[in-house]
Amino acid sequence: MKFLRQLFASCVLLGALAGATGAVAADAAPAATKAPAKDLVLKGDAKCTSCHDESDEPKLLHIGKTKHGTVADGRAPSCTNCHGESDLHTNNPAKLKERPPTDRSFAKGSKTPVAARNESCISCHRKDSKRSHWEGSAHERADVACTSCHQLHTAKDKVADKRTQPEVCFTCHKEQRVQVSKPSHHPVLEGKVACSDCHNAHGSVGPKLVKRDSVVDTCYTCHMEKRGPFVHSHEPVNEDCGNCHNPHGTVAESMLKARPPFLCHQCHTPHGGQLAQLRGQLPLQPTATSSGKSGINYTQARGCLNCHTQIHGSNNPSATNPTPQFNLR
Template identity: 55%
Template sequence: MRSRLLLLAALFLALAGWGGAAWAAQDAEASKVCVKCHDSEDLPDMSRSAHAAVGDPRTPGCVTCHGPSLAHVTKPPGAKEQPKPDIVFGRNTATPPDQRNGACLGCHQKDARRMLWGGSPHESADLACSTCHRVHANQDKVLARVTEQEVCLGCHKEQRTQLARPSHHPLPEGKMGCSDCHNPHGSAGPKLARRDSINDTCYTCHAEKRGPFVHSHQPVSEDCSTCHNPHGSTVAAMLKSRPPMLCQECHTPHVAGGVGAVGGQRGVFTLAPGQLAPAVTATTNGKNVVNLWQGRSCLNCHTQVHGSNNPSTANPSPGFLTR
C-alpha cells in the first residue's frame, strides 16, 4: 500500500506542472500499478503499437489516458464494487466525449491534421476518438487504407450503397481509402474534404481537369459534384444521370433549322396529325431533335466538357467545347 501511495504522489507532482520526458516518466512509473491487475490476459496485445514504444519518452502510460483513478487503485472501505477509472473509453461509458477526447488531444492536438477538430461535424455529433480508433490493439483499422472504410461505412450507410454501384472510386478494391479525400478530424472545406474545396480535392488526382482553360465550363469550375457522384453511380464516369438528360438540367435541347418535331422523318415516323409534309427536309440537313440529342449523346460533339483550349475563333465556335 505504501508503494502505491508513493507512486500516486509522484503522479500528482507530474500533474502539477512537470512536462516533457519527466511527465511521461512519472506516468510510466505510476502505471506499473495498473499492470499488476490488468495483464496480458485482461487486455489485447498492443506491444507493437505506437502507444507501447518503451524507448520513447513521449510514450503515454495508463494514467495518461485514464487519469490517476485513486478510487479505482485503492478500493474505498465499504465499497461493494471496484470504482471505475476516472476516464473510461468505450461505447457504454458515462465519461463525456469531450473528456475522453481531451485525453487524446493532450498529445495529438499539435498535429496540423487535427487543428480543425473543434466545431467539425464529427466533434459536433459528440463522437469520441475511441468511436473510430482502437488503442489497445496492434492494428487500428482506420490507420490502414484497406480496412478504414469498414469503420467509416459503419455510420455512413448511404455511401456504402453508392460504393456498391458499377461506377465508383476503387475503395472496395482497396486502392483508395476514405481519408484520401476526407479529413475526419476537421476541414476548412465542405464535406470534410482534405482541401479547401471539392475541386481542389479532386485535382489532387485528376490534375488534367484543373486548367486554366481558354474556354471553361462554368459548372466544372465551380464544383465537380455538380455532375459527378464521387462515391458511385449506375452511370459511367460516376455521372449523376445519363447524357443528354444530365446536360439538359442546365441546357435546353437542340432545335436545328427550326425543326422542333420529328413527324414525317423518312423511315422513322409517319406524319403527325394535321401535318402535310415531313418536317425534315434538305434545308435542315437531316438534323432534328432525335439525332441531335435524343438518340445520341451531347458528348459525341461536345467532347471537351471540362474545358477547351481551342484557338479557333469560329467554325466550330470554341465556346461550344467541341474540341
C-alpha cells in the first residue's frame, strides 16, 4: 500500500512538471516568433523609432513632413545616414543614466566637429550647383554648421520661408538687422525680399556671397532698367552699385549712402570752388570759375539730380561736355 502511494505521488509530480514545462514553452514560442518592429517614417528607422516616438521634443518624426522624409524618393536618407549607426547610443552597454550621444550629433553644444556634421549634408547636396562653392566660402571658413541655419526635423524650415528667413540670418548679421530697419530699405521685413534673393549662403564666385559674378549683375536681376548699355555710362555704376547705395538700408532716399549733392561731391569737385566752401576755407558766396563765369553754391536748396537725372547712364548728348548724364528733352 505504501508503495502505491509513493508511485501515485511520483506520477502527480511528473505531471505537474510536464505542465509547467509546456506552459513555459508556450510562452516562449510567441516571443521567438515575434515580428520585428516596423519602420514608421524612413527606411530602416525602426532602430530609432522603437524609442523615439511622436511624444518626443523636438518632434523628430516630423521629418516625415519634409523632403528628407519622402518615402517615394529613393534619395531620401535614413536616420543612420545622418547620425551614423550609433550602436552605443542604441544599446547603452555601459547602462549609463544618460545614453551616449549618436555617432554624429547635431544638438546644440554637440562635441561632433562641425566639418563632420556638415559632411553628412554635403555628401548628398554637393551635387547641387547651388552648393558647389561651399568649400572655402565665408560660412565654411567660419565653422558654421548647416544645422545652425537649417532645421530638418520640422515641417517648416525657417530658412525656406521669406518671412522668417531674415531672422535666421540676423542671428549673426546684427548690423544688417539695424540697416533694414532704417527708413529707406529693401522690403525685407515686409516679406517681399529675402536675403537669399541676393546672396548664396552656401558660397559663390562673387564678392560678399552675392548670387551672380558681381554686385552689379546681382542688382540687375531686379533693376534691369539700369543695365544699359548707354552711350554715356557712369563708371561707379559699372564698377559696384555699393559705391553709392547701401542695399540693406539707409536714412537717405533710394538707399543712398549720403544725400545729394554731398554724395556726388565725394567724387566730383563742386562747381565754382564749392569744395573749399564746404570745408570752410572760402566764404559761402559765388566765386569765379576757370571759365570766367560766376560759380553757384549748389548746396543751398539745389541738387545735382535737378539736371543730371539719368545718373546711371544716358544716351542723350551734351552740347558742352559729352560725359555728364544729362536728360535733354
